[in-house]
Amino acid sequence: MSGKIEDGLIKPTSSMVTYSSYLKVHEILSLQNQLSSPPEHDELLFIVIHQTYELWFKQLLHELDLAECELGKNNSFGALKTLKRMTEIQNILTQQVSILETMTPNDFNLFRSRLNPASGFQSHQFRSLEFRMGLKDSAYLAFFASQPEGLKALESAKSRPCFYDHLLWFLARQGYKIPQEVLSRDVSTAWQPSAPVEDVFLTIYENHQDHLSTYILLEALCDLDQQFTMWRYRHIAMVERMIGSRIGTGGSSGVKYLASTVGKRFFPELWSLRGRIGSNAGYGQPVT
Numbered sequence: 001m002s003g004k005i006e007d008g009l010i011k012p013t014s015s016m017v018t019y020s021s022y023l024k025v026h027e028i029l030s031l032q033n034q035l036s037s038p039p040e041h042d043e044l045l046f047i048v049i050h051q052t053y054e055l056w057f058k059q060l061l062h063e064l065d066l067a068e069c070e071l072g073k074n075n076s077f078g079a080l081k082t083l084k085r086m087t088e089i090q091n092i093l094t095q096q097v098s099i100l101e102t103m104t105p106n107d108f109n110l111f112r113s114r115l116n117p118a119s120g121f122q123s124h125q126f127r128s129l130e131f132r133m134g135l136k137d138s139a140y141l142a143f144f145a146s147q148p149e150g151l152k153a154l155e156s157a158k159s160r161p162c163f164y165d166h167l168l169w170f171l172a173r174q175g176y177k178i179p180q181e182v183l184s185r186d187v188s189t190a191w192q193p194s195a196p197v198e199d200v201f202l203t204i205y206e207n208h209q210d211h212l213s214t215y216i217l218l219e220a221l222c223d224l225d226q227q228f229t230m231w232r233y234r235h236i237a238m239v240e241r242m243i244g245s246r247i248g249t250g251g252s253s254g255v256k257y258l259a260s261t262v263g264k265r266f267f268p269e270l271w272s273l274r275g276r277i278g279s280n281a282g283y284g285q286p287v288t
């Protein structure tokens with residue numbers, strides 16, 4: 001490192017990498033352009049929160065790449081490490097909602113009309129995350145018609161295997177009896193819940209001492225899935241608080257539409273199997 005040291009401080013020269021040049025602080029701070037005029041105080045918060053979400057979505061997609069790669073190398077602990085990080089990030093995303101809730105509906109209404117028809121519907125990173133987790137609903141592609149880059153990213157997320165495919169291929173290599181039709185399914189389609197996969201998982205859960213590392217990995221996936229669900233609940237409650245029963249800026253029925261999404265699960269079998277654990281021990285049968 002070059003530079004003069006005076007009183008214990010390194011004085012940067014113009015050629016040195018600095019905090020600001022490395023992190024592009026100047027560029028980042030120039031990207032919060034408010035549409036309200038004169039600027040409404042809370043619009044900055046609204047922009048900062050959304051931009052923060054998009055940065056974390058970027059990191060989540062980055063971690064997902066690594067998790068898939070680790071499974072490809074049969075390194076379940078490597079996958080576990082990055083999945084745990086994803087869950088922590090998602091936890092923060094859920095908690096961040098409360099910052100936005102310090103904005104009242106009156107404050108929001110001062111600039112809401114300016115956003116029309118922009119909406120979270122158009123977050124291609126959020127939708128890519130869903131697609132890459134197996135929730136591939138082509139109907140959402142229509143919202144990206146005017147965003148060629150977003151559409152391209154989403155189409156790529158749709159065509160590639162989802163994380164679940166990587167997991168099941170990994171489990172098959174470990175000797176678990178995943179049916180061939182599941183292993184060779186059309187990966188560009190949405191994941192469909194599979195009874196034989198649930199049976200394999202149930203065996204692991206019922207005999208978890210014999211399958212400890214797989215059991216821990218599956219529970220980590222459940223943690224991640226649950227955090228996404230928690231975000232959906234928190235987002236809905238916040239939206240209802242802000243706009244009540246109004247339609248969304250994206251044109252949906254608002255809270256009613258969002259309520260229809262809370263049942264989404266990335267790993268449905270990991271949830272359905274729970275009603276079957278211990279069935280033979282007299283804990284009762286699941287409601288069908």
Ligand code: HEM
Nearest residue numbers: 049053119120121123126239242248249250251252254261
């Ligand atoms: C005042 C704050 C907010 C309100 C009133 C709001 C409202 C809504 C509404 C009504 C929808 C349904 C689509 C539509 O018709 O527009 C929606 C979807 C969505 N919003 Fe928000 N939102 C807010 C904040 C946020 C924040 C901070 C994020 C973080 C990225 C976010 C991400 C999303 C996403 C990803 C969707 C699509 C959800 C899905 O289709 O499952 N929203 N939002």
